[in-house]
Structure formats: C-alpha cells, structure tokens
Amino acid sequence: MADLSLKQVRKSFGNMTILQGIDLEIGSGEFIVFVGPSGCGKSTLLRLIAGLEEITEGTISIAGDVVNHVPPSKRGIAMVFQSYALYPHMTVYDNMAFGMKIARESKAEIDRRVRQAAEILQLEKYLDRLPKALSGGQRQRVAIGRAIVRNPQVFLFDEPLSNLDAALRVATRMEIAKLKDAMPDTTMIYVTHDQVEAMTLADRIVVLKDGRIEQVGTPMELYKKPCNLFVAQFIGSPAMNILPASIERAGAPTSVKLAGGMTAQLPLKTPETATGATVNLGVRPEDLRIAGNGEDVLLQGRLNYIEQLGEVQLAYLDIETDQPLIAKLPGGLEIQRGAELRLTANPEDVYLFDESGRSFAARESAASA
Amino acid sequence: MTKLSAIRPLRPASRMNVWAVISKTFLHAFLICLGIVVIYPLIWMALNGFKNNAQIFGNPFALPIGWSWANYVQAWNQGVRDYVSVSLLVTVASGLCTVLVSAWTAFGLTRTKMPAKPLVVGFVLGGLMLSPTVAVIPLVRMMQALGLYNTYWALIILYTAFRVPFSTFLIRAYMLDLSRDLDEAAVMDGASEGQIFWRITLPLCRPIVVSCVILHVLFAWNEYLFAMIFSSGVGAQTLPVGLTSIMATHGTNYAEVFAAMTISALPIVIVFFAAQRYFIRGLSDGIGK
Ligand SMILES: Nc1ncnc2c1ncn2[C@@H]1O[C@H](COP(=O)(O)OP(=O)(O)OP(=O)(O)O)[C@@H](O)[C@H]1O
Ligand SMILES: [Mg+2]
Numbered sequence: 208m209a210d211l212s213l214k215q216v217r218k219s220f221g222n223m224t225i226l227q228g229i230d231l232e233i234g235s236g237e238f239i240v241f242v243g244p245s246g247c248g249k250s251t252l253l254r255l256i257a258g259l260e261e262i263t264e265g266t267i268s269i270a271g272d273v274v275n276h277v278p279p280s281k282r283g284i285a286m287v288f289q290s291y292a293l294y295p296h297m298t299v300y301d302n303m304a305f306g307m308k309i310a311r312e313s314k315a316e317i318d319r320r321v322r323q324a325a326e327i328l329q330l331e332k333y334l335d336r337l338p339k340a341l342s343g344g345q346r347q348r349v350a351i352g353r354a355i356v357r358n359p360q361v362f363l364f365d366e367p368l369s370n371l372d373a374a375l376r377v378a379t380r381m382e383i384a385k386l387k388d389a390m391p392d393t394t395m396i397y398v399t400h401d402q403v404e405a406m407t408l409a410d411r412i413v414v415l416k417d418g419r420i421e422q423v424g425t426p427m428e429l430y431k432k433p434c435n436l437f438v439a440q441f442i443g444s445p446a447m448n449i450l451p452a453s454i455e456r457a458g459a460p461t462s463v464k465l466a467g468g469m470t471a472q473l474p475l476k477t478p479e480t481a482t483g484a485t486v487n488l489g490v491r492p493e494d495l496r497i498a499g500n501g502e503d504v505l506l507q508g509r510l511n512y513i514e515q516l517g518e519v520q521l522a523y524l525d526i527e528t529d530q531p532l533i534a535k536l537p538g539g540l541e542i543q544r545g546a547e548l549r550l551t552a553n554p555e556d557v558y559l560f561d562e563s564g565r566s567f568a569a570r571e572s573a574a575s576a
Numbered sequence: 577m578t579k580l581s582a583i584r585p586l587r588p589a590s591r592m593n594v595w596a597v598i599s600k601t602f603l604h605a606f607l608i609c610l611g612i613v614v615i616y617p618l619i620w621m622a623l624n625g626f627k628n629n630a631q632i633f634g635n636p637f638a639l640p641i642g643w644s645w646a647n648y649v650q651a652w653n654q655g656v657r658d659y660v661s662v663s664l665l666v667t668v669a670s671g672l673c674t675v676l677v678s679a680w681t682a683f684g685l686t687r688t689k690m691p692a693k694p695l696v697v698g699f700v701l702g703g704l705m706l707s708p709t710v711a712v713i714p715l716v717r718m719m720q721a722l723g724l725y726n727t728y729w730a731l732i733i734l735y736t737a738f739r740v741p742f743s744t745f746l747i748r749a750y751m752l753d754l755s756r757d758l759d760e761a762a763v764m765d766g767a768s769e770g771q772i773f774w775r776i777t778l779p780l781c782r783p784i785v786v787s788c789v790i791l792h793v794l795f796a797w798n799e800y801l802f803a804m805i806f807s808s809g810v811g812a813q814t815l816p817v818g819l820t821s822i823m824a825t826h827g828t829n830y831a832e833v834f835a836a837m838t839i840s841a842l843p844i845v846i847v848f849f850a851a852q853r854y855f856i857r858g859l860s861d862g863i864g865k
Contacts, residue, residue, distance in 0.1 A: 259760050280766030292757035296779045305775075306765030357765070 209270050209283065209360030209394050210235045211256070216265035218251055218418075225251050226418040229265070238387050238395045240405040242441070243415035249398045252415070253363050256396065257286050269361065280306075285354035286363040289370065291346045293338040293353075299325075300334040303353045324352040327389070328382075344375045351386070362395040368404065380404055402444055406430075414438050434569035436487060436560045445492050445521065445533045447558070450506075452488040457481040461567075463488060463559065467526055471505055473554050477567050486567075489558035492521065495534040498551040505557070506550045508532060510542060524548060618841065625651075625835035632830050647829075651836040654826070658811065659818030660839070666728050666814055667796040670735035674792050675785055677736065678743035683773050685744070686751040687759060697748075703741030708801060719806060726809035734806065735796050743788040750784040751777065786854045790847065797844050815840040 211233040218226040258279035328348040414421040433439035440446040456462040459476035508524035523531040626640035719725040803814045
C-alpha cells in the first residue's frame with residue numbers, strides 16, 4: 208500500500224522558485240497524470256518525489272512515512288526516464304538485473320524476476336542484446352522492465368512516449384494501460400504533454416502552471432467542470448472558445464450579453480453583485496452546432512476557413528474578436544467559405560468565468576461547500 | 577545541337593574523374609613517401625643490428641651478410657633486459673595510477689556539487705602549465721628527503737603527477753558529454769557513488785581511457801629528463817637512460833648499440849600499431865572538445 212502525500216512542497220533553484228506550495232494526496236494504486244505547459248515544473252515535481260532533487264520546504268510521505276531524507280533507492284520507487292537511460296554497455300538482461308545485483312539478491316531470484324518481466328514485456332528474444340541493437344519501442348520496454356523488476360510501490364514516468372513515432376506511441380500507450388491493470392496496487396505517476404495520453408490513462412489529472420496546481424480531478428471532471436480559464440483552455444482540442452461578455456442580469460438563470468450584441472440565458476447561478484461585471488464566456492468547439500429554425504442563436508459570424516478532417520470539420524468563424532471562433536461540425540455538412548453561419552449550443556454547455564479567470568460554477572460550489 | 581547537348585554533361589564529369597584520379601595518385605604517392613621517410617630509419621637501425629662494425633662503416637646501406645642474432649643476444653644480456661623490465665614496470669604502474677587518479681578526479685569534477693568548482697578545475701588543469709624543468713631541483717630535494725631518490729618509485733610518482741592534469745582534461749571532457757540520466761538511473765537502482773563510477777561511468781569512458789593509456793605509454797617509455805636525474809643508479813635505469821649508458825660503455829660496438837635500440841623501440845611500435853585508432857581519437861578528442 209503506497210499512498211503518497213505532498214504537503215506544501217516547495218522547490219527553488221537558487222533564488223528562483225520553481226514549485227510553490229504543492230499539496231497533493233495520491234491514493235494507493237492510483238494512476239495520476241501531471242500535465243501543464245513546458246517549464247511549469249512537472250519534471251521537477253517528479254524528481255522531488257523520486258528523491259533525485261532535495262525539496263526546499265514541505266514534506267513528502269509515502270505510505271505514511273516522511274521520506275524527505277530517504278535516498279531514492281529506499282523509497283520503493285522506480286522511474287522511467289524520457290531518454291530511457293539504459294546502460295549502453297550492458298545487455299538487456301544486465302540492464303534489468305543491475306539494481307538487484309547492487310542489492311545483492313540471489314542469482315536465482317534475479318533470473319526469475321528478470322525473465323518474468325521480460326515475458327510481460329515480450330522481451331525474451333532480446334535479453335542478450337545491447338540497447339543500441341534495439342528499436343525505440345523495444346528500448347522503451349526495457350526501461351519499463353528495469354522498473355518492474357524492482358517491484359516498486361510507486362512508478363514514475365517522465366514523458367516516456369515522447370521519443371516514439373505516432374503509431375508506436377498508441378501501441379505503447381495501450382501497453383502502459385495494460386500494465387496498470389496488471390499491477391492494480393502500484394501507484395503510477397505519469398508526466399506528459401500529450402492530452403490524449405492524459406485523458407486515456409489517468410484516474411486523475413493534475414494540471415500544473417507556473418509551479419502551482421491549477422486543478423486536480425478525473426479527466427471528465429476537468430473536461431466538464433474546469434475551475435478556471437487556464438484549465439478550460441488546456442483540456443480539450445481544439446481549445447475552448449473564449450468570448451468577452453458582460454452579465455446583464457445576475458442570479459439564476461444568468462443573462463449574459465456578448466460583445467457582438469447577442470444575449471444568452473444560462474442555467475447558472477451568479478451572485479447578485481455580479482450584475483454588469485465583465486466576464487468571459489467559454490464554449491467548446493464540439494458543443495457548437497448550426498442553429499435550427501426557431502432556435503436561439505448564440506453566435507453568428509462569417510466562415511473564414513474550413514479544416515476538413517473527414518469525420519468532422521473545423522470551421523473558423525470571424526466574429527469580430529481577436530481570435531477566430533472554432534466550431535467542430537459534422538464532416539458531411541455542406542458549408543461554403545464566406546457563408547454567414549448561425550451557431551448555438553446547449554445552455555448547460557456554456558461556461559462563464561469571472562475577470563480573474565475563475566469559473567462561476569467553481570465559485571458557487573466552493574461557496575456552498 | 578542534339579549531339580552537343582548529349583555530350584556536354586559527359587565532359588565535366590570525365591574531367592572531374594581525371595582530376596580525382598590524379599589527385600588520389602598524388603596523395604597516395606605522398607603518403608607512401610612519408611611512410612618511407614618515417615619507417616626507413618627504423619628498418620635501417622634494425623638491419624644494422626645484424627652487422628658488425630666493419631660492415632656498418634664500410635657499407636652502411638647494404639643488407640647484412642648473415643642474419644646472426646648475436647648482437648641482439650649480447651645487448652639483451654648486457655643490461656637491456658634490466659632496462660626493459662624497469663621501463664615496463666614504471667610505464668605500467670604510472671599508467672595505471674594516472675588513469676585511475678584522473679578518472680576519479682574527472683568524475684568528481686563532473687558529477688558532484690562542490691563549492692568553487694571552476695577554481696578546482698582551473699587548479700587541476702593548471703598543472704599542465706608546470707614545466708618539468710623548472711620543478712627539477714625541488715623535486716630532487718623532495719625525493720631525497722623521502723628516500724626515493726634513485727629508485728623507480730620516484731619515476732612512477734613523477735610520471736603520474738605530471739600526466740594527471742592532461743589525462744584529467746581529456747577524461748573530464750568525455751564525461752561531461754555522458755548523459756546524467758544514466759547516473760540518476762543508477763541512483764534509482766540503489767548504486768552508491770563508487771558503484772556508479774566503477775560500473776557505469778568508467779566502462780563508458782573506455783575509449784578515452786584507452787587513449788589516455790596510449791598517450792601515457794608513449795610518454796613514459798621515452799621520457800628522458802626525469803629518468804636521467806632520478807634513476808641513474810643501477811637497477812633503476814629506464815631504457816632511454818640505459819641506452820645512453822650502453823653507448824658510453826660499448827660506444828665502439830655500434831652493432832650492439834643498434835640492436836639495443838631496436839629492442840627498446842619494438843614494444844612502442846607494436847603498441848602504436850595495435851592501438852593507432854585510439855591514439856588518433858585521443859588526440860582529436862583532446863582538440864575537439
Ligand atoms: N537544476 C536546475 N537548476 C535551475 N533551474 C532548473 C533546474 N531544473 C529545472 N529548472 C527550471 O525549472 C523549471 C521547470 O522545469 P521542469 O523540467 O520541471 O519543467 P517541465 O514542466 O518538465 O517542462 P517540460 O514539459 O518542457 O519537460 C524550468 O524553468 C527550468 O528552467
Ligand atoms: Mg519535463
């Protein structure tokens with residue numbers, strides 16, 4: 208059992224603070240994914256958990272024990288590096304056996320565990336090869352194998368798939384998902400840039416920005432209930448459309464007036480004091496559709512550009528804002544560039560963010576909690 | 577018109593071919609000449625070991641008349657054997673020490689956090705600037721005080737000390753390029769610093785270590801200044817010093833001197849041919865990084 212708990216973890220390099228006060232509880236057997244823009248501190252956080260970097264302040268505990276000063280190898284943690292970090296002068300077998308040899312395990316035990324891991328990862332044929340004689344995907348599997356044989360309580364992955372090509376990435380992603388099922392008690396923490404990896408693998412996603420946690424939640428929670436503008440735009444592809452608006456009448460429902468002059472009734476509760484406030488209205492491209500006859504029109508604009516992807520097409524509309532509005536429409540729909548499109552969305556699929564970027568829904572639930 | 581355009585692309589190509597062949601021929605001829613210039617004296621020296629004085633002076637460039645090993649045997653028995661064993665001992669021992677000390681130093685300089693690291697690097701590499709000639713007198717006093725004067729220990733220590741900066745410089749450059757991820761992976765695997773050094777870093781540094789060993793062998797085998805000053809006593813003389821003393825004592829028997837010189841050159845020539853690949857890489861690595 209390895210639940211992991213981070214309390215007010217801070218990390219600075221010199222006088223540059225990289226992580227500021229991370230609080231995170233990770234349950235035993237959970238698959239956690241860290242996402243965030245480049246340089247936000249994902250790798251640093253992972254390395255703190257691994258023990259490769261000293262934390263500046265705060266505590267990290269694994270299974271209830273504070274491990275701030277426990278050396279990496281004693282934390283029951285295995286890490287898969289982005290570069291794989293296979294020992295180039297050792298065979299696949301020796302790469303996987305190295306840690307156990309250092310720990311002076313018996314030969315028979317080493318052999319048993321290495322062969323077991325090799326079987327899980329289909330590496331039996333390559334045990335005598337040097338890493339340089341393996342393909343990228345095979346190297347990746349060796350790196351995972353080296354982690355498995357140590358029988359860790361916590362598995363750390365730092366962008367393990369980023370060096371693979373697209374097809375192999377999908378295949379390896381599925382392998383990792385299988386691995387997770389095969390090791391239900393092992394906690395896994397996974398860093399990635401790739402939204403698809405995050406959405407498909409994670410039990411919970413941690414969104415980081417500038418060394419802070421923006422939101423923690425299941426993939427669907429982040430998608431459905433982003434707590435602020437950053438998360439809303441970060442999760443989902445293409446990103447959520449954000450439109451400047453002002454609140455015409457606060458309360459429940461809320462009436463919002465868009466910059467273009469359109470008004471919309473949203474089934475959202477906003478505090479009375481918010482009347483007249485400038486806000487941002489968010490709507491996902493996939494929630495937009497062509498307004499039928501008699502339906503309320505939410506948005507209207509000229510079609511500037513179409514990206515036809517077959518199954519769907521991305522329509523870029525000029526609605527007199529800085530950014531074009533993107534709508535994901537069915538691929539079969541006949542639309543012409545230059546046409547005037549009238550779009551609508553279900554009111555419950557429209558998000559509202561206050562001036563500081565916080566979502567009104569999150570504010571409400573925080574207030575009622 | 578059609579004919580012309582059909583021919584045209586051919587001409588520059590064939591001209592290019594001619595030039596390529598000519599330049600290649602010249603290059604080869606040049607390299608062969610260079611090779612002869614370098615190798616001929618060695619062969620001449622070896623051949624003269626089979627002659628006697630009369631033949632050497634009467635007909636220096638002729639092939640020897642008989643192929644008798646007598647001069648070689650005599651040279652070997654009259655001291656060359658001892659010189660070779662001292663040289664071997666000094667070269668191997670100082671080579672090992674140099675490489676190990678340098679590799680450990682380079683490991684420390686590239687893999688640990690220490691205050692004022694650039695200063696330490698500068699200090700170690702500053703050793704490159706120290707001229708042996710300048711240091712001779714203090715070193716003699718030191719070795720006398722330590723009771724090591726006139727022993728091969730003096731040479732082992734001095735060769736190590738004077739070669740460590742350069743070897744450290746080469747190995748450090750190489751280690752800087754080794755991925756730090758490997759060290760971290762080994763740390764995760766539970767390896768200590770020492771285990772990382774012996775089992776990961778040092779094996780990965782093999783190419784540069786081999787280069788360092790070869791450069792060191794070349795240096796230590798041929799070194800004369802320190803060898804003459806610190807090992808003039810019987811039983812501690814290395815080959816370069818021994819050869820001069822053979823010349824002094826058997827100066828009239830040139831054939832024997834040639835034989836002795838041939839024996840002393842042989843190991844180094846063999847080492848060089850066996851490892852020239854590493855030798856060249858050692859030089860270019862040192863320059864390139
Ligand atoms: N050893 C270090 N010394 C100084 N600054 C560092 C060090 N390691 C990381 N940083 C800084 O910390 C910040 C976060 O780095 P980190 O590698 O954690 O980002 P990341 O989220 O993993 O980014 P990416 O997605 O590009 O991998 C960066 O601004 C980086 O420059
Ligand atoms: Mg990173």
